[in-house]
């Protein structure tokens with residue numbers, strides 16, 4: 528559902544039409560946001576001209592809304608909306624059966640925090656006791672685990688319930704609403720036009736998260752990250768799940784405390800996560816098992832929950848990066864066709880010794896390269912690399928030099944690049960770093976981070992589901 532909080536009737540009508548075009552099932556109009564609201568005239572226009580079933584909300588200040596006037600007048604306006612058929616249409620479309628007369632949503636908003644599941648359950652019971660047809664409880668997420676409190680109550684609610692946890696950390700409460708029996712969920716028409724913090728856009732809900740396919744038995748996965756939203760993995764995984772018809776969804780998890788996250792989301796239908804900064808180390812401590820290769824590398828990026836509930840960590844970065852580099856080398860004629868890997872025998876220079884650097888160094892060694900790791904503290908420095916001369920070397924950069932906003936700098940000067948036949952850069956933004964631009968100009972094959980992303984994601988998909996992505 529899309530909620531409209533414009534200040535004039537005309538603006539609301541425009542947004543209602545947009546909401547329909549985008550694919551919303553229902554629109555909510557927030558009467559308390561209208562300036563100079565004239566109930567008889569405005570409601571008649573809004574309800575009669577709404578292209579979608581319409582939910583009318585007139586929220587007072589004490590419930591987090593903007594209406595400050597007389598309580599009787601507020602209730603009169605809601606009764607009028609009912610007579611004009613707003614709720615009638617709404618129920619008709621949602622239940623797909625004729626309601627006796629109309630339905631009432633009684634809501635409670637908590638803009639400070641999320642109480643315990645027990646307290647939410649008591650609140651839901653009190654709301655139900657008012658004679659509400661539909662209970663709506665909106666709380667505020669201080670942590671992603673707050674969503675679990677709402678899920679626990681919503682899934683067992685005897686009457687229809689809308690449970691949402693507002694804020695960035697509450698995103699999963701909106702996306703997973705159908706999984707936990709939610710009556711409806713909210714989305715924004717477009718980025719920046721949200722009616723409550725943390726709302727996804729209708730487009731993301733429908734196209735990125737495949738919202739219409741989410742059911743109670745849908746398995747869920749995601750990427751644990753902080754801040755949230757930079758990863759392209761949800762795009763990759765949800766497209767893969769949809770293409771093979773897998774009943775699963777992959778989300779952004781904005782996680783503050785990794786242990787609390789894994790302790791809270793321990794259901795069998797939570798299948799695991801990808802892991803990125805800043806959680807890679809903290810997550811390792813929560814694992815029941817670490818795959819021997821991830822252990823050897825000393826870095827992981829993929830966590831799977833086995834059917835017995837145990838968490839296992841894997842490293843798929845080394846396969847993703849190395850196979851992207853191998854494919855790049857295959858474009859060159861100079862590759863020895865008889866060798867098991869086009870990397871075999873090459874001098875492989877890896878810049879950086881963090882998780883990605885360690886993964887590349889391990890992968891390179893497995894393929895028979897002579898690996899040189901370059902960083903500030905071990906092996907050799909960037910200055911020394913400039914004097915490294917052997918034809919046909921391979922360079923993999925994993926340090927952040929050249930990353931946005933410092934796009935004018937580069938880890939290796941252009942003149943030193945002429946000895947490399949391939950350059951890989953693990954930086955996402957910008958895609959065309961100065962390093963890659965100059966490598967291309969000197970005639971090297973270049974390999975982007977996205978090539979690695981796709982391949983490491985494919986391996987994660989295999990680990991999660993046993994199916995190729």
Ligand SMILES: O=C1C[C@@](O)(C(=O)O)C[C@@H](O)[C@@H]1O
Pocket residue numbers: 750757758759760801802803804828829844980983
């Ligand atoms: O390299 C990546 C990409 C990633 O960080 C992302 O942004 O989606 C997810 C990680 O699991 C993986 O190691």
